Amino acid sequence: MKAGYQGKIGAYSFLAGKKYFSKNSEMLDFKDFQSLFKALEKEAVEAIVLPIENSLAGTVTENYDLLFKNQVWILGEIYLPIKHQLVAKNKSNFSEIKKVYSMYKALEQCQSFFENNPKIEALEFSNTAASAEFVAKSEDQSIAAICSKEASESFGLKILKKDIQDDKNNWTRFLVVKKEQIGSFELSKETGSNKASLVYSLIQDVSGGLVKSLIPFEMAQINLTSIESRPIAGKFFEHLFYVDLEFTDFCKLEKALVELKKVTSFVKILGVYSKATLH
């Protein structure tokens, strides 16, 4: 299996991919999410790993939009506990640290650390593992990065402060995504799937449209595990609704989707797969 991820070796997406596929899978790094989707389209990789939701920092809206725009299919999901390490070249020099680089979501997740160390400046970087690489290559002794233990090791850095994320139960949910093929939906019936992700828009000027769209799921005893409305680019006040559902009976899901189509202007099924747990 050749899979793509955003970042560098040791990035959380890299760790999620290794956990999902097996340690022997080949992981290829890409600079941003858009490049990942392009690589999938060109079949340079068979699957891509995408962070979609973090317990502290919220959803990665860019990836929702890319799932909507591209012809892809969610193969599965995986949860990863996120433990951030403050790392630098030398273990002894915490008092000298003036600047800390990391991805903005990781910086957001370590707010208490920055509150307790007001003289240390937080600076944004495209990815946690890339910030570790930057610190490893720099001669500046006053800089540090926030990243995973694995990223720290892969760039030969030392941990100055361990597990500095605000919440000890910090986790990220990743999606594993492949190119959409004809029959993907029908095939998921055979594989014991119990979770589905979809996006839809409501018929304009119909009052109570959102409730109407959710009733088919309640009637079929299908549980909504998350919902998010996103404005449609260029259309003021029109929204797309992204929902995740858990079901036990595939036929009931099929029937609920038929009902959903009657009360919406557009429905796209992003994937039907097996739900994961944190541990």
Place this chain on the structure above:
Amino acid sequence: MKAGYQGKIGAYSFLAGKKYFSKNSEMLDFKDFQSLFKALEKEAVEAIVLPIENSLAGTVTENYDLLFKNQVWILGEIYLPIKHQLVAKNKSNFSEIKKVYSMYKALEQCQSFFENNPKIEALEFSNTAASAEFVAKSEDQSIAAICSKEASESFGLKILKKDIQDDKNNWTRFLVVKKEQIGSFELSKETGSNKASLVYSLIQDVSGGLVKSLIPFEMAQINLTSIESRPIAGKFFEHLFYVDLEFTDFCKLEKALVELKKVTSFVKILGVYSKATLH
């Protein structure tokens, strides 16, 4: 009126505050959203201006969380068209530009520009106006920033490329927030309010809980304009639901909230105010 915003003069939050309050209002700048909430608590400012949702880059989840955690009340909302300018010290040197600094949300909103100029590197900065200030203070001729026309002017920069955002209808919704006082809810009845924002959590292990929570609004002909589920930090699979509602009859809103409380484990009203439009 003394109001706080995140960023520097010319930041979109600054422009939103000036538009909401009047040009004579005093605007104080703060480095991050948390500092804004602290200033409000200490009464260093009477109100704060918060970006909450952008048509391209999604919701500012950090601000949702801060609204939930602090004793505050939404006074009003304002929409601002977002037009990004590529700016530098000299008007003539676009071909020399190698690095462009801006806030990650602004960089996300200018993806086509970076696709068309693959040799230019996008680098993250805490705020659009702060990136303009950084470019203005630097001697490096190969750097540029992405910010508003007003930020560019306030730091004496020149526009190299105009309106480089991907979508010409790019807009951001801002909330104007004050300290919560006793009777804020009742008072909003008198002021002709027609929009409300609230956050609630569902009773655990009750199936169809989300639909049950939305039915009181449908029964009262109250329209949901946005909904977002956010994981509760530290509690796996438990969510908070943030909703925005539009109503015409305050008494019907009161009754719907009574019904909502019966089917939820927690409800917090974030504010009742007058809805705004883009123009």
